[in-house]
Amino acid sequence: xxxxxxxxxxxxxxxxxxxxxxxxxxxxxxxxxxxxxxxxxxxxxxxxxxxxxxxxxxxxxxxxxxxxxxxxxxxxxxxxxxxxxxxxxxxxxxxxxxxxxxxxxxxxxxxxxxxxxxxxxxxxxxxxx
Amino acid sequence: xxxxxxxxxxxxxxxxxxxxxxxxxxxxxxxxxxxxxxxxxxxxxxxxxxxxxxxxxxxxxxxxxxxxxxxxxxxxxxxxxxxxxxxxxxxxxxxxxxxxxxxxxxxxxxxxxxxxxxxxxxxxxxxxx
DNA sequence: CGCCTAATTGACAATGATTCTCATTTCCGT
DNA sequence: ACGGAAATGAGAATCATTGTCAATTAGGCG
Ligand SMILES: [Mn+2]
Ligand SMILES: [Mn+2]
Ligand SMILES: [Zn+2]
Ligand SMILES: [Zn+2]
Numbered sequence: 001x002x003x004x005x006x007x008x009x010x011x012x013x014x015x016x017x018x019x020x021x022x023x024x025x026x027x028x029x030x031x032x033x034x035x036x037x038x039x040x041x042x043x044x045x046x047x048x049x050x051x052x053x054x055x056x057x058x059x060x061x062x063x064x065x066x067x068x069x070x071x072x073x074x075x076x077x078x079x080x081x082x083x084x085x086x087x088x089x090x091x092x093x094x095x096x097x098x099x100x101x102x103x104x105x106x107x108x109x110x111x112x113x114x115x116x117x118x119x120x121x122x123x124x125x126x127x128x129x
Numbered sequence: 130x131x132x133x134x135x136x137x138x139x140x141x142x143x144x145x146x147x148x149x150x151x152x153x154x155x156x157x158x159x160x161x162x163x164x165x166x167x168x169x170x171x172x173x174x175x176x177x178x179x180x181x182x183x184x185x186x187x188x189x190x191x192x193x194x195x196x197x198x199x200x201x202x203x204x205x206x207x208x209x210x211x212x213x214x215x216x217x218x219x220x221x222x223x224x225x226x227x228x229x230x231x232x233x234x235x236x237x238x239x240x241x242x243x244x245x246x247x248x249x250x251x252x253x254x255x256x257x258x
Numbered sequence: 259c260g261c262c263t264a265a266t267t268g269a270c271a272a273t274g275a276t277t278c279t280c281a282t283t284t285c286c287g288t
Numbered sequence: 289a290c291g292g293a294a295a296t297g298a299g300a301a302t303c304a305t306t307g308t309c310a311a312t313t314a315g316g317c318g
Contacts, residue, residue, distance in 0.1 A: 007285050007294060029275075043297040048276065068197040068304085069275070084240055093240050097232045104251055107224050111213055112256030120249040122233055127241030136265060136314050158304075172268035177305065197275085198304070 006053075014040040015050040016074070019060060024090030025071035025083075063121055086126035095122075135182075143169040144179040145203070148189060153219030154200035154212075192250055215255035224251075 018031050018038075026034075032047045051072050054060040060072045063083070075081065077094050080101075084093040100120065108116040147160050147167075155163075161176045180201050183189040189201045192212070204210070206223050209230075213222040229249065237245040 009285075009295065011296070027275085045277080045298085046296055049295085064193045064197055068193055068199060070197060084237060084242055084245075086242070095236050095240075097229075097236065099232055100226075100229050103226045103228050107226065108213060108251055108253055111222050111224075113213055113215070113251070113253035114256075116213075116251055116253035118249065118251040120247065122237055122242070122245055122247040124237055124242035124245035127243075138266065138314075140267070156304085174269085174306080175267055178266085 010040075011042045011046050012050050014042050015047055016054070019054075019072065019074040022073070023092070025061075025063060025073045025085065025092055026090075027065075027069050027071050031072070063119070082120045082122070084122045084124065084126075086129055087123050088125055088129035091126055091128070093126075139169075140171045140175050141179050143171050144176055145183070148183075148201065148203040151202070152221070154190075154192060154202045154214065154221055155219075156194075156198050156200050160201075192248070195252075211249045211251070213251045213253065213255075215258055216252045217254055217258035220255055220257070222255075 014035055015031065018035055018040075019026070022031075022034075028044070028047050028051055031051070032042065032044045035042045035047070051060065051062075051070075055062045055072065058078070060074050061083070062070055062072055063085075065071055073083075073092060075094055077096075079096070081094050081096040082100075084095055086092070104116070104118050143164055144160060147163055147169075148155070151160075151163075157173070157177050157180055160180070161171065161173045164171045164176070180189065180191075180199075184191045184201065187207070189203050190212070191199055191201050192214075194200055200219075202212075202221060204223055206225075208225070210223050210225040211229075213224055215221070233245070233247050
């Protein structure tokens with residue numbers, strides 16, 4: 001598998017900047033309109049493509065809202081971790097749990113599952129809401 | 130809030146039966162075509178409505194595939210639990226982890242989150258695949 | 259039993275997120 | 289500057305899911 005050759009474009013930089021400016025998980029559509037509002041207009045397809053590429057490189061985290069929409073966030077930690085997400089304001093707290101990782105590995109092995117990956121998110125109402 | 134008055138219809142019975150016959154997580158569309166194949170044809174909208182209702186009553190579990198599609202499963206356990214899902218054949222194993230539940234409760238409380246709920250699924254390749 | 263009526267159904271349209279197309283523009287190594 | 293590959297974007301296409309609404313049906317009541 002050959003390495004992806006990636007160019008430096010103002011559009012991708014703008015998407016990254018917009019992501020960095022957001023504390024919450026945001027959708028591609030939201031990012032697109034925020035970019036449009038602040039003048040740095042970027043095509044919707046490009047926003048989708050950039051987010052997909054960033055997610056593939058683990059530069060951003062992705063999760064699905066209850067209605068299946070994909071939302072993205074640039075996390076402070078680049079290690080594997082999970083989130084505490086406020087379902088009112090969208091604020092996210094990064095958390096990790098070694099005990100959970102162990103448990104997942106153990107139960108996967110016990111049932112003969114290979115190439116495992118897991119998703120774990122906690123949704124609730126944060127103390128500011 | 131008034132209690133929902135629910136009638137007994139062949140359509141809903143058929144959806145439930147089709148769910149019981151499936152060992153894997155299936156989408157509304159899949160159930161719809163399976164029902165059609167086996168003769169017990171049920172309208173697509175009705176399949177969606179029935180699945181939504183069943184999920185609301187916790188009669189079925191729902192999760193989202195990587196591409197955001199909702200898939201449903203009638204689980205043996207009616208207790209809170211999680212799944213080991215084969216991303217090749219779709220087979221699911223029900224698992225639970227008290228340690229995980231404790232961790233989720235602890236980390237939620239530590240950050241002042243209320244009314245918390247969590248999602249946790251493990252995806253991998255099962256030993257038969 | 260038949261009746262009545264509200265719940266349910268289903269064909270079809272509408273919605274909305276995501277992906278595809280493809281002509282045009284933009285990097286970037288030479 | 290040049291050339292070609294990569295990236296972009298406007299719009300069309302896809303596709304799961306939801307809404308509409310007229311026709312059907314479950315089930316309580318007389
Ligand atoms: Mn983990
Ligand atoms: Mn749990
Ligand atoms: Zn909040
Ligand atoms: Zn399998």
